[in-house]
Amino acid sequence: MQRALTAVLVFLGASLAAQAQVQSVxxxxxxxxxxxVGDVLEDEVDVRVDDGVELVPxxxxxxxPINQWLExxxxxxxxxxxHGAMLxxxxxxxxTFYPALDARQLDVPGFTLSFKSGDxxxxxxxxxxxxxISPLREILPPAKASGGAYMQPDAPPPYYNLQRESYLAFGLLAAMLIALALLAYHLAWWPFGARARRPFTEASRTIRKLFAGAETGSAYRQALVVLHRAVDSTAARAVFSEDVPVFLAQHPAFARLGEQFSRFFASSQSVFFSDKPAAGMGAFSAAELRQFSDQLAATERSAS
Known part of the structure; x- marks a missing residue:
């Protein structure tokens, strides 16, 4: 009797522990x-368990497939x-793939989920x-003169008038092309890059290419030559250091860069006509030369 009572108590304890672990389904x-036939049916199972209890995947x-007609x-x-539990x-x-001939009830089978906590x-x-589930048609449809009479024609595709959207798309395309043309003109891209009134813009591009690799002494000297030619082209004559005030007076848009012009000509004089070319490069570095050419190009674009 005592042994049977102990077994019952153990069973009840295990049942209560299981209920405590899985709170609700x-x-x-x-x-x-x-x-x-062919419909998709969605259901949801919500299981609330104690914190720390994990679902066995x-x-x-x-x-x-579950059976012949359900997947x-x-x-x-x-x-x-x-609130302290895991949901x-x-x-x-x-x-469902059941081709029903009459209205009837079909069963979705149940299953058992497993949860674990420790062992x-x-x-x-x-x-x-x-x-x-219901049939798509009656079992015995009314008689027709022809078997093809049971079939209905396909529904025509809906018509959408896209005239307004087409006009809008062409308008936006035209606006984009105009903006692109103005930008190309402003930055002297092709086909506007070859015009004679943008020598500093061309010089700036060339100098950037020269300094794209290592900033060597040879690249620095070539950059000086390129910028000299741009100044001469803008002035329509050869410009020397003593001619800078006249050049700035004739082209007042560049007047704010007068100090950089003086340093540029002084560096060029030191590099090409002195026995200490490195001193000229140190006084007006390659980075400053590149920045000067970019400032000249930007001023040239804004003035034209």
Missing amino acids: KLVTPRLFGHF ASVPQPG LSSSRVETAND YHLYFAYQ HIYPAQVAAWSFG
Whole structure:
């Protein structure tokens, strides 16, 4: 008698522990009527468990055929904390392939989910549910003179008038092309890059290419020559250091760069006509020379 009582108490204790681990199982189904062959039916299973209890992934039904007329198309699991407990949301999508000849009820089988905590496994039973399916047509349709009379023509595709959208697209395209042409003119891109009134813009591009690699003494001297030719082209004559005030007076847009002009000519004089070319490069560095050419190009573009 005592041994039987002990077994009953152990069984009750295990049952209470299992109930404490899996708190609730809730099944949310779609509408239970008005379905047809090929329909996809989605349901949701919400299981609330104690914190620290984990779902065993292998117990979740995986997509695949369930029987000859029902297939599990997809399944996914989401989790959320719920006031000290863990809430598992399981979403399932079933597709029916039952070609019903009359209205009838079909069953979606239930299954058991497993949860674990340490070495203990706790089951959660998901109940089966049923839905009503209807035939696509009557069993004996009324007689027709021709078998083709049962078939209905395809619905014509809807017509959408896209005239307004077409005008808008062409207008935006024209605006983009105009803006691109203005930008090309401003920056002297092709086909505007070859015009004679932008020598500093061409010089700036050439100098940037010269300094794209290592800033060597040879590249520095070539850059000086390129910028000298741009100044001469702008003035329409050869310009020397003593001619800079006259050049700036004739081209007042460059007057704010008078100090850079003086340093440029002084560096050129030192590099080409003294025995200490490195001193000229140090007094007006390659970076400053490149910046000076960019300032001249920007001033030239804004003035033209």
